Amino acid sequence: MTPPPAIELRRICKSFGPVQANKDISLKVMPGTIHGIIGENGAGKSTLMSILYGFYKADSGEILIGGRETQIPDSQAAIKAGIGMVFQHFKLVENFSVLENVVLGAEDGSFLRPTLARARKHLTDLARDYEMNVDPDAKIEDLSVGHQQRVEILKALYREANILILDEPTGVLTPAEADHLFRILRGLKAEGKTIILITHKLREIMEITDTVSVMRRGEMTDTVKTAETSPQDLAERMVGRKVLLRVDKAPARPGKTVLEVKDLRVTDGQGVERLRGIDLTVRAGEILGIAGVAGNGQSDLLDVLGGIRAATGAVTLNDAALSLSGPGSDARARRRAGITHVPEDRHRLGLILDFKAWENTGFGYQDLPKYCQGLMMDNRALREDTDAKMARFDVRPHDPNLAAKNFSGGNQQKIVLAREIEADPDLLLIGQPTRGVDIGAIEFIHQRIVELRDAGKAILLVSVELDEILSLSDRIAVMFDGRIMGERLPGQTDETELGLMMAGMEGRAA
């Protein structure tokens, strides 16, 4: 007899005001399988998972866990039903140890309270069984992102989760870390656990899932066996048209040097040298891609050039020296000089989440004559401008008055991109341009970046996605530990060599 589905959703509906995020969704996920969920930005994936995890209450519909109808009013109920969730932004206490984080919230009553020694033993056993080598006493803040994610998984397993939901888990991982995660997931599946994986990366769907469901505009439109589909087929089912999975671009025709950086150095508040003497140039009509594992100085480089962080060294833009500290070195001065900046972290630096889309589209540019009437800001002009940008960048929902926090992650990213790309820079600094962005939008964003290059602009691209670096860059510099390890041409290198250089090894001879 076939067992009941581990999860069955029946006719789930959820609206936010006029936006119907989930429309009549039914889905069955069989036990011991890995089930992928894909869909365009704003398709409703996170909303559906949030309902399953008790963050949102569905307007209507039923949830069955292991064949039994189950109410999930909050995340405690989800945990009780055996569901664990690993979020994109981890929910760990940074200055607590691994053990403390795992136990936190899962303590038994005071009489039954397990000693920490018992909890430690249980955690160590779990970590060993699932090949998750983490030190129970390490502080979270000292762990790599990949290890932090393992702690999140261990936390769910410690609470005896049988169903694990992962929301875009590889967005912040290196290729090696992602491989390790997949080994862990295969191990969990072999133990009979059920896994739901939300991802925009079709390669991952093909590699690890058994079945895959496609969401479009709030509806679950297809569920297929992974073995019976292909990336191209999935892309078309998701977007409703053919999608170019590679970047289509002519060879660069670099012009004069736009950006020249010499011996750039940054020391952080703890006295750690984050940039240790960076030299680089970017010419007009050229994309320089910076590859590297997150945390090796790429963010500091973008922050310095974007006017967010002070540094020493020498930087020129179109042969004019830029101040690197004190007056005239801030973001406003940089914008005036012709540099625009898509920061890596859209929530912290790219948007003010409580502000409306039209306000966010104007940030940093509000004093441009086209947005002013005399001394006052011309809100109408800004709204109209946002309206046009939203149409060009296909931001959904197309509502300039909606607060930034109420757009899905990928649509938030498009708002930032529209603002910075359309500001007509001489130099565009762009960090993780397609993080959390769907495949149709990636194609569009890559085209915009190439168009900007072909219009003679200089582009400095930072990305942890090696295929993005390889397909978009005209030259690639690899950063490790605050230094440039070397430069390569995309046609003369590959992911393996770049991966070695990203880990601090020399790679092949240049």
Ligand SMILES: Nc1ncnc2c1ncn2[C@@H]1O[C@H](COP(=O)(O)OP(=O)(O)OP(=O)(O)O)[C@@H](O)[C@H]1O
């Ligand atoms: N709290 C909220 N208030 C208002 N609207 C919301 C809220 N949360 C989500 N939405 C809307 O619901 C729709 C679905 O969003 P959801 O985050 O589920 O999409 P998603 O498929 O996960 O997208 P992405 O791939 O970009 O993360 C979007 O139109 C979004 O703007």
